[in-house]
Amino acid sequence: MEYTNLGNTGLEVSRLCMGCLNFGTEQPWMLHDREEAQEVLDRALELGINFFDTANAYSGGESEEILGAAVAERDREELVLATKVYFPMREGPNGGGLSRKHVLDQAHASLERLDTDYIDLYQIHRWDENVPIEETLSALDRLVEEGVVRYVGASTMPAWKLMKALHEADVNNYERFVSMQCEYNLVDRHEEANVLPLCADQNLGVIPWSPLAGGFLTGKYERGEDPDEGRAATDEYTENRFTDENWAVLDVVEELAEEKDATAAQVSLAWLLRKELVDAPIVGPRTVEHLEDDVGALDVDLTDEEMERLEEPITPVWNRDIGDV
Template sequence: MASKSDVEMEYTRLGETGLEVSRLALGCLNFGSGQPWMMNDREASVELARSALDAGVNFLDTANAYSRGESESIVGEAIEGYDREELVLATKVYFDMGDGPNKGGLSRKHVFDQIRGSLDRLGTGYVDLYQIHRWDEHTPVEETLSALDALVEEGLVRYVGASTMAGWQFSKALHVADVENYERFVCMQPEYNLVDRHEEANLLPICADQGVGVVPWSPLAGGFLAGKYERGEAIPEGTRAADDEYTERRFTDENWRVLDVVRELAAEKDATPAQVSLAWLLHKDVVDAPIVGPRREDHLADNLGALDVSLTDDEMARLEEPIFPQWPVEGKD
């Protein structure tokens, strides 16, 4: 199995832009203290982020709502001393940042207020990618797109993106941007992995048709596809499923069958289940950069090793056979 020092980073363009991003993005949700399953250690978080940067990862994804700004401030500390021109810093806006009116959503006011807070915490004059974290049914999309367009004009934002919504909502946003000549979303951040394939029947066909880059979140289904859990056995202490039902909801017969195939292929290729699962995403033409969320140095090294795992068309089909993707699915927005 390849260690992180053995793996040469690969880069691609984000969607149809000229922006070069590493094939794996570093997800920074774990950098904070909002939940028991997060790292809860600022120094270790900074060190882990710098290890990723040293390995060639130039794409870091965070959000203002991750531990109410704590993640952004950790990222800001981690990037000190690195070449800012090489880095692609991505953050998001939508979720509540406090109690009371105007503390959440995608109104012009909230978007303008939050970009400045994010920039202060990140310690930078601009973000490369500013993403709406969810669709806001209470704010006209025209208002949000106009606000994002103004931020690009002001130089505070380089590109805009979106995350997690119904296909009709994303299509509407792209159409309004085209008609009104607003800055267009260049990428979409959907939940996408071997056991959560519902976006194949929702957002991914739109992204492929419209030249929109795809940066999947939860590429390992909250750790389920890393193979750290077993059917019928107690959930290990210290794992995400021990404190967060997001991962435990993946414990279905259908998903265990997927993991069986993942483990079989991993054994055949002298790889890990996480590497095979990430390699499956990396072999998808529509995917630019899966967002990995390691909590330890060995997790990071394992994730980076996926870049050296090759899958044939037959192996891709084996991995996909247990699940038929459909939208909507129970429990999804």
């Protein structure tokens, strides 16, 4: 495994982050078997992955519980546990959002589910239009002062909102976001026209989610055929990736995979890993075999010409809403 620093911090993370969205029972495509989830997480640790990302809202907290149980006997000092807050955890007033009350309450609830004394990276899952960002930043700052959070980060928002948060943190001497978790892959490159230039300017770490475009970039779907498995079978957002320009990207991915004796997933991840801004793509394998295949991307080298071939079919544009991931 290779390691890098997250943004301009001293925090060392593995070049692949293990995403835990798939662990739980909330959706049909999730891995409902906790023993199987434990096997995948155990193998990730064996392969040297030390960076794990989850969220309080993933299966209503189940994901955090599964991750906490998996790492309970491991050396906590080597692990980097990241979770998120924003989406509703219950019905009624104060059940979601980024109010001081909800942020503080959910941080301590996440600590309990993760069975840990501190969270390495605590992220706002989305921007809350109903709460002043100063209130949210003050709450996050309080958690850092208490010692239950080490770093704070953000996820999925327009660049101007991220810059507003960074400015308010600087003006009020609050803890600053050190990373941005955003959708980024070979067919979803809109962030190149939004938040990625700002991350470069402000030295923020970049942790891409959906690096394989919901499985599209693995080659699991066939052009012209209706999906009968995976997230696209139940998720219109994933199926909407089935466009001519995206199929053209996949054609190049599969050509390079054959040339390099690699898989489509490995080529797609290798493209991300070669991006200077990217610290650790968040992979979400449901099996040990898929995890090992993902890690194999670290051994795939792409030339400048091959990077250009992969990027040629798409011109990045920031013009759409992002799904609630």
